[in-house]
Amino acid sequence: MHEEFDDIFALPALGKGAPKGGFPETGLPADAAYQLVHDELLLDGVSRMNLATFCTTWMSDNARRLMAETVDKNIVDKDEYPQTAELEQRCVRMLADLWRAPDAASAPGTSTTGSSEAAMLGGLAAKFRWRAGGGTGTPNFVCGPVQVCWEKFARYFDVEIREVPLTGDRLKLEPEQVARYCDENTIMVVATFGQTFTGLFEDVAGISAALDAVRRERGWDIPIHVDAASGGFLAPFTAPDLPWDFRLPRVKSINASGHKTGHAPLGSGWALWREPADLPDELVFNVNYLGGDLPTFNLNFSRPGGQAISSYHAFIHLGRAGYTRLQSAIYSVAQHLAEGLVKAGPFEILHDGDPRRGITAVSWRLTGEQPFSLYDLSDRLRARGWLTAAYPLPADRGDETIMRAVIRHGFSHDMADLLLADLGRCLTYLNSHAPRVPLTAAEGSGFTHDATAEVPLKRPGA
Numbered sequence: 497m498h499e500e501f502d503d504i505f506a507l508p509a510l511g512k513g514a515p516k517g518g519f520p521e522t523g524l525p526a527d528a529a530y531q532l533v534h535d536e537l538l539l540d541g542v543s544r545m546n547l548a549t550f551c552t553t554w555m556s557d558n559a560r561r562l563m564a565e566t567v568d569k570n571i572v573d574k575d576e577y578p579q580t581a582e583l584e585q586r587c588v589r590m591l592a593d594l595w596r597a598p599d600a601a602s603a604p605g606t607s608t609t610g611s612s613e614a615a616m617l618g619g620l621a622a623k624f625r626w627r628a629g630g631g632t633g634t635p636n637f638v639c640g641p642v643q644v645c646w647e648k649f650a651r652y653f654d655v656e657i658r659e660v661p662l663t664g665d666r667l668k669l670e671p672e673q674v675a676r677y678c679d680e681n682t683i684m685v686v687a688t689f690g691q692t693f694t695g696l697f698e699d700v701a702g703i704s705a706a707l708d709a710v711r712r713e714r715g716w717d718i719p720i721h722v723d724a725a726s727g728g729f730l731a732p733f734t735a736p737d738l739p740w741d742f743r744l745p746r747v748k749s750i751n752a753s754g755h756k757t758g759h760a761p762l763g764s765g766w767a768l769w770r771e772p773a774d775l776p777d778e779l780v781f782n783v784n785y786l787g788g789d790l791p792t793f794n795l796n797f798s799r800p801g802g803q804a805i806s807s808y809h810a811f812i813h814l815g816r817a818g819y820t821r822l823q824s825a826i827y828s829v830a831q832h833l834a835e836g837l838v839k840a841g842p843f844e845i846l847h848d849g850d851p852r853r854g855i856t857a858v859s860w861r862l863t864g865e866q867p868f869s870l871y872d873l874s875d876r877l878r879a880r881g882w883l884t885a886a887y888p889l890p891a892d893r894g895d896e897t898i899m900r901a902v903i904r905h906g907f908s909h910d911m912a913d914l915l916l917a918d919l920g921r922c923l924t925y926l927n928s929h930a931p932r933v934p935l936t937a938a939e940g941s942g943f944t945h946d947a948t949a950e951v952p953l954k955r956p957g958a
């Protein structure tokens with residue numbers, strides 16, 4: 497036996513399937529274990545062809561280097577890694593400036609693992625402020641069609657979610673709908689600045705004005721939390737005169753995902769408050785940790801420092817000018833795709849990648865009676881490696897299916913052309929080999945981003 501001279505695929509360790517259940521009794525040689533894991537992952541989709549995700553799928557070599565260099569740094573050890581803590585704080589001040597906090601130097605904020613954690617923190621702060629203000633009933637919050645993190649917030653923290661249904665032609669929360677759902681126990685209105693379903697921006701200024709009227713007429717002073725998961729790193733550069741942020745006094749907190757349009761690696765989010773008084777003291781823990789005494793307000797404890805570090809790298813590398821050029825380039829690919837879609841098939845565009853109307857995404861639906869559903873199209877595109885999400889709209893419009901492509905850093909004009917060419921071939925195929933029974937949401941590609949996606953749908957055109 498001269499195993500060390502064998503080709504790795506001749507090793508006995510690879511002569512059988514991978515361990516799948518029960519903790520393995522004996523181990524595998526390091527290289528064999530690596531090869532096995534590496535090869536299993538071939539079954540995953542190609543992330544850069546994944547148009548369903550909002551998250552970063554392209555990273556510069558320098559960002560990769562910083563991530564590798566900091567893989568052993570725990571962000572919570574602020575005493576041991578004071579410079580990591582300092583870079584995180586610089587990011588908070590930069591974002592407070594970007595989002596127009598009245599005093600960017602003192603606006604409290606923290607990095608998080610993503611928008612979900614940041615949303616929980618924003619929601620908790622609103623709940624604590626409401627209680628400090630004398631609230632005693634069951635707290636509620638009002639929102640439009642939200643990302644699943646808000647349903648989690650409601651359930652985990654016992655707050656009633658009042659999701660305003662989509663009616664008529666409405667695809668998002670509209671200012672005139674808000675007042676009817678508010679009462680004295682409304683802890684906040686969550687405005688989504690870059691909806692998951694369509695990519696459209698909700699009208700935060702309009703919602704704010706509607707809440708000003710509520711204040712005048714009913715006396716309830718209801719704050720806004722903006723879920724700017726994707727929009728928070730777009731509008732400041734590509735629609736700078738659109739007020740959605742701390743320019744509106746009613747906006748008390750904002751969350752954004754660094755790992756979406758912020759161009760940071762996965763695991764990066766931010767939560768910021770307008771001013772110190774908006775972050776209740778009860779949420780802040782002054783952790784005496786190995787000699788340091790530092791305020792923390794996170795749901796997690798240990799987590800990697802690299803996400804905040806490489807966010808700082810992105811901010812200083814790109815600056816406002818660089819972000820503006822990059823985000824504009826991504827928007828123009830989205831617009832190119834929207835134009836191509838209109839020419840390619842029976843599609844009505846819901847969001848065409850206009851930077852004033854929404855994020856760097858395109859969403860569309862089928863028009864007329866078609867012999868296939870968008871789930872069939874999604875399924876067909878997958879055969880070429882493209883991952884495009886088709887899903888039902890939320891409550892009250894759940895019989896309607898839409899499709900969305902999120903255009904991200906690294907998705908070039910040329911890739912959009914390749915996608916359009918494949919989409920044309922898929923449409924030809926589906927028209928000449930019409931499925932006997934079009935796929936439904938339950939049978940389709942399995943993309944879910946809220947609970948409603950589990951509900952089987954009526955078949956389009958049926």
Ligand SMILES: *Cc1c(COP(=O)(O)O)cnc(C)c1O
Pocket residue numbers: 550609610611612613615643645688689690691692723724725726753765
């Ligand atoms: C993606 C997204 C979230 C969740 O963000 P994560 O960073 O994935 O935790 C919340 N809200 C909106 C609007 C989103 O697009």
